[in-house]
Amino acid sequence: MIDDLDLGFDEPERGEKGRHRRSAVRKRNGGGGGRGKTVFAFLMALVLLGGIGGGAYIGFDRISNYFVTPDFAGPGSGEVLVEVKKGDTLTDIGNSLYDAGVVKSTKAFIEATEENSRSKNIQVGSYKLRKEMKAADAVNLLLDPKSRVVNGVTIPEGTISLNIYAILSKETKIPVAEFKKAAEDPVKLGVPEFWFNRTDKKKSPKKSIEGFLYPATYEIPPKATAEQILSMMVQKFLEVTKEMDFVDKVQKERQISPYEALITASIAEAESVNKEDLPKVARVIYNRVYTDRYHCHCLEIDSAINYWKRLQGKNPKDSDVLLQSEINDPKNPYRTHGVDGLTITPIGNPGEAALKGAMDPPPGNWVYFMTIDQKGTMGYASDDAGYKKLIRTMCDNKVLTGENCRI
DSSP states (O other), rough: OOHHHHHHHOOOGGTTTTTOHHHHHHHSSSSSSSSHHHHHHHHHHHHHHHOOOGGHHHHHHHHHHGOOOOOOOOOEEEEEEEEETTTTTTTHHHHHHOOOOOOSSHHHHHHHHHHHHGGGGGEEEEEEEEESOOOHHHHHTTTTTGEEEEOEOOOOTTHHHHHHHHHHHHHHHOHHHHHHHTTTTTTTTTTTTGGGOOOSSOOOSSSSOOSSSSSSSOOOOOOOHHHHHHHHHHHHHHHHHHHHHHHIIIIIOOOOOOHHHHHHHHHHHOOOGGGHHHHHHHHHHHHHSSSSSSSSSSSSOSSHHHHHHTTTTTOOOGGGOOOOOHHHHOOTTTSSSSSSOSSSSSSOOOOHHHHHHHHHHOOOOOOOOEOOOOTTOOOEEEEEHHHHHHHHHHHTSSOOOOGGGGG
């Protein structure tokens, strides 16, 4: 009889990992006939055991354990790293803690979160915990900012891919070469194929990751690979652009492809000193490339020349010291002087403000923009007379000197 009772009330095998889905938790707290049957079985067990005699108390502890949530009593020992992933439910977190040996059962963790009103504030990230902890203590550590392992890497707006690899390599100790190799196939990293479509029929020799590595602060998971890190950045880019409805708006309102708008955003980011200028610079780019307001459909910007220099491992140059041979170098695929259209790829990785500026630029007939003072203030003009006025202002403010001021 005792053996039969043991079979009915034993704890699940450890292979089942003590997993209790939310439906089971709700059933425990809610109604249903299962609880009544369980209580009845327990009372019957007590009657039977009482009839057998005092020796049966050997099995009583095992029966009572069925009604007591398995939990460790102590504060735990050692150290273990547990990751809370985006989209994890409390049950998912409990399972991860159980798998890592932190809590004795997922059920104990669920009950501890129910008793702690702050448990809904558990953040995504990696946490340093101890093995064999009381579930309530584990919850408290997950809510303690000091337990969170922050391996934050900040990528500034406009940073080109090569410089991003260097920043990531310094932080993670992953060689730059591994990031370069991982970046060779942007589609594999998560960039949808349609993002490389263009309405202007201008093509790049190959698909580039440039523009899709969204600038932000990232918490790098332990042991993450170069491919995983770059994929995380691409995913962030897709989330941001989806939230602002970038793809649909530029196609409907700008009547260009998302990729062309992304290129525009990257150029605006490279050319603008202050964020408030990003939309106006985007408007100038559109006016030059897609209208007949300028004498050609060319950009004639130096930031693209300097981007090409950086890709070759060379230092960029200020506009007033660039040689004509560099400006008009026929071997430079990013040349914009005497060449119509946008650049073949983005020339950096634009942030949210630049993307919004390219998506919804203000109305205006400007075809020139220039930095007119030492503070980075930008001026705009819609014709040659306005252009000459901007030059004079730049000379008055000592932004330009010498031969450049003789117009």
